[in-house]
């Protein structure tokens with residue numbers, strides 16, 4: 464019996480799951496047989512980094528009406544929650560573990576065996592082969608053949624800090640999103656979190672819930688905390704951006720004008736800019752993109768990635784009671800002074816201090832070094848892929864096809880999600896990823912059903 468066309472998706476987090484959901488549904492609508500192989504290193508299929516948390520106090524930072532898994536059916540999540548007996552409104556911020564359950568269920572429901580089949584594989588993909596058809600190689604020696612491949616690898620882990628954390632040993636948490644990383648640090652000892660963004664907020668929420676007296680220090684160069692969502696959310700405000708070649712200075716000027724015309728209220732302006740963000744990013748030259756990253760990105764991030772009012776209230780309460788202490792400065796060195804104690808040399812507001820803590824957590828946000836990832840660096844070294852112009856990930860064409868070293872699009876290898884940060888900038892949240900997954904589905908069916916010109920080698 465001839466085998467079904469097949470697509471291997473490398474990375475089984477929300478991006479991989481959304482790609483699989485849209486592909487299976489599209490194939491079903493076209494009555495096309497399709498096998499989707501969803502490969503995840505951690506076995507966290509449909510959950511990934513963001514939705515594998517088990518802490519119900521970790522809330523989505525986006526309202527339920529924006530978090531549907533299905534492009535074109537924005538009420539789907541709210542209906543699903545109500546069908547499960549939950550009283551949910553579109554303006555609610557749902558727990559992230561619940562959202563993970565939702566993604567898993569929608570993924571399972573997208574299958575229609577025997578025609579549209581999903582195979583979940585746990586393993587690390589170390590290389591792709593696309594000389595004869597396409598196949599992925601796993602670290603344990605397995606090989607998966609397919610007709611097309613999607614890279615959905617997610618964010619790179621936080622940048623390594625080998626010099627300053629060398630003395631922290633096993634009490635240093637290099638990647639707080641690894642399975643059980645947060646459970647490990649909840650022993651009541653003080654924690655120093657490097658970074659003051661959304662991940663720090665998650666750490667503070669979890670640590671203080673399990674040990675109400677534990678102190679969390681949050682340290683960053685600018686000590687900028689995520690802003691809260693106002694309630695009710697203001698409507699997005701359209702901000703006119705002049706046509707033609709764009710500079711970061713033009714953008715800032717237009718935004719300042721728009722905020723001023725709103726009497727200083729920036730919320731609607733930021734929300735109005737977000738749907739335009741990819742188009743605006745495309746109009747910046749690589750130099751202007753780098754300027755944005757250097758001077759503006761951190762301010763955009765704290766205004767754009769806001770926390771729900773309940774989380775903001777919790778953060779305010781923790782700060783008021785001294786259980787969360789936000790410090791502006793940097794870590795100078797770390798030393799282990801007892802099996803369960805670290806002494807940290809920090810510089811706070813220009814003054815050297817020492818802090819004794821039990822744990823040091825790297826929450827500095829996603830790294831961007833593709834060279835640290837064997838799969839990505841192998842693809843770049845082989846000329847199959849090339850870094851984007853600002854080196855935040857891989858370069859793709861407007862259809863999501865991987866561009867090779869010479870800028871030619873690959874007919875069978877595609878990418879979506881955070882890996883496209885340098886190409887699209889706003890590509891890390893569900894609404895953007897969902898749209899990419901929907902646009903990719905017909906291209907994947909086309910790629911997977913078109914004949915391979917060179918015959919496959921026998922296994």
Ligand SMILES: Cc1cc2nc3c(=O)[nH]c(=O)nc-3n(C[C@H](O)[C@H](O)[C@H](O)COP(=O)(O)OP(=O)(O)OC[C@H]3O[C@@H](n4cnc5c(N)ncnc54)[C@H](O)[C@@H]3O)c2cc1C
Nearest residue numbers: 474476477478504511512513523524525588617880892893
């Ligand atoms: C804490 C947090 C909260 C968020 N909250 C929201 C929100 O409220 N609303 C919103 O819209 N967005 C939110 N986001 C953003 C967005 O939903 C996530 O960034 C999204 O989950 C990205 O999913 P992903 O699959 O691309 O990446 P990941 O979740 O990182 O998944 C990638 C997967 O690929 C696997 N992988 C990587 N390399 C390989 C390999 N070589 N072989 C096999 N597997 C591999 C990894 O193990 C991982 O499981 C949040 C993000 C985070 C981190």
